[in-house]
Amino acid sequence: MIPDIEKASSAEIKAFQEGQLQTLLNYLSTHSAFYKRLFETENIDINQLKTLEDLASIPTTTKEDLQQFNDDFICVPRHKIIDYVTTSGTLGEPVTFALTDNDLKRLAHNEAISFACAGVKQEDVIQLMTTIDRRFMAGLAYFLGARELGAGIIRVGNGIPELQWDSIKKFKPTYIIAVPSFLLKLIEHAEKQGIDLNASSVKGAICIGESLREQDFSLNILSKKIKEKWDINLFSTYASTEMNTAFTECEAQQGGHHHPELIIIEILDENNQPVAPNESGELTITTLGVEGMPLLRFKTGDIVKAHHDPCSCGRNTTRLGPVIGRKKQMIKYKGTTLYPPAMHNILNDFNEIESYIIEISHNSIGTDEILLKIATTNPTDLFLRRIKDHFRAKLRVLPKIEFCDRKEIQKIQFPKMSRKPLMVIDRRA
Structure with missing residues (x-):
């Protein structure tokens, strides 16, 4: 056909x-x-x-x-x-x-x-x-x-x-x-x-x-x-x-x-x-x-x-x-241009990660910041180090990372009347 x-x-x-x-x-x-x-x-x-x-x-x-x-x-x-x-x-x-x-x-x-x-x-x-x-x-x-x-x-x-x-x-x-x-x-x-x-x-x-x-x-x-x-x-x-x-x-x-x-x-x-x-x-x-x-x-x-x-x-x-990536979600981070899909690919590599949100914001001097909120079955310092090493190796930059409760992330991902999960929250002006 x-x-x-x-x-x-x-x-x-x-x-x-x-x-x-x-x-x-x-x-x-x-x-x-x-x-x-x-x-x-x-x-x-x-x-x-x-x-x-x-x-x-x-x-x-x-x-x-x-x-x-x-x-x-x-x-x-x-x-x-x-x-x-x-x-x-x-x-x-x-x-x-x-x-x-x-x-x-x-x-x-x-x-x-x-x-x-x-x-x-x-x-x-x-x-x-x-x-x-x-x-x-x-x-x-x-x-x-x-x-x-x-x-x-x-x-x-x-x-x-x-x-x-x-x-x-x-x-x-x-x-x-x-x-x-x-x-x-x-x-x-x-x-x-x-x-x-x-x-x-x-x-x-x-x-x-x-x-x-x-x-x-x-x-x-x-x-x-x-x-x-x-x-x-x-x-x-x-x-x-x-x-x-x-x-x-x-x-x-x-x-x-x-x-x-x-x-x-x-x-x-x-x-x-x-x-x-x-x-x-x-x-x-x-x-x-x-x-x-x-x-x-x-x-x-x-x-x-x-x-x-x-x-x-x-x-x-x-x-x-x-x-x-989406043009509006392009991130200039520590001299590197990133799009969220590159981070999705890295996070998807870990079976211990249940869900996550990528938050993009501006810091006090107006440059881009990235915060990864991650729900995991293994919230240990050792696992956090593994994630950080992976980011350094693949993207040559390291976003801020914090472990969160799975329910907290799901609440952010699925706002009222949402038809699909939100994976990226862009808080930049």
Whole structure:
């Protein structure tokens, strides 16, 4: 189930996207109060924008724009809105997105071809271990995508390892969708209950929310810990509410594939210029085929690297490597530039660590400070020294570390109405 455009040449893909861009610009100039105002203020003649390179003449859109002018981005009358979703608000106020019936069909198509990318077929059964309620787009997208593909889906929701295993035994899913660290909890429960992990029906996991790989696509520590116990295929998928689109690994597992019929991507530097080949930058997206709330040159805040070499799966599309970090969560610490995922990778290496929070703040002289709050089964000076040695060896810097009660950390991680755990608390102004 590979769309023809994804097997086309780079030149054909570019020509296709330029045609779709024309359609989008005309739609925005007619229906979007925000973009209509932007085109007028910046004296942009959309009829002069013919190529993907011409996008550079349009100012980028930011999360702050969405927060400040949320309703001005909505392009349809209220009676056309079928579903409302909101962003998680990890880095600021949540933003509401309005989806039409066509948007839901597009979302289903996106997830169906993304599932197919990971090898899911019509005869497969998928167990969904994320929430489908609380205005959460991802869970809805997975459900709609499974229906579009014709695969079965079991809506268990997040958490509760006992219920997850009961459902696996009863319904025999072949794929599961989960946050990777939750797979460790499933493994722990199985071992305690004498469940033979590798005798289960599950052959693959589509993982969200946490990275599975290093930048060279080798397994990171979290993935290795899963694979040591449970011999299943792990597929990474990356998406956001703003994109209405997913980048999912194929069976070659060399990055998440771009769907050019659904989204235009740019990787930009600090000056909003395209980065050089093999350089990382901020993923900036333009949605195609979205009715309710399309976006033009929206800066996602995610730092990524694009890969353009041919893939063995037959797709000729760009692939995105693992997210290096959120731009706003970049930390300048003792002369070193860090992103939280690098610290996640180190902390995940210790079985004795039950949970943790990374707190970032400014000290009295205005420079960045890092405090790691860790809940552990081994709160000893010796174990603390092991963690510190690991940080010095891997990152060459040592954050402040304190041991905390597990319940205290869980209270911070799961604030009221939270849809996913908070792993990073940024207290910088």
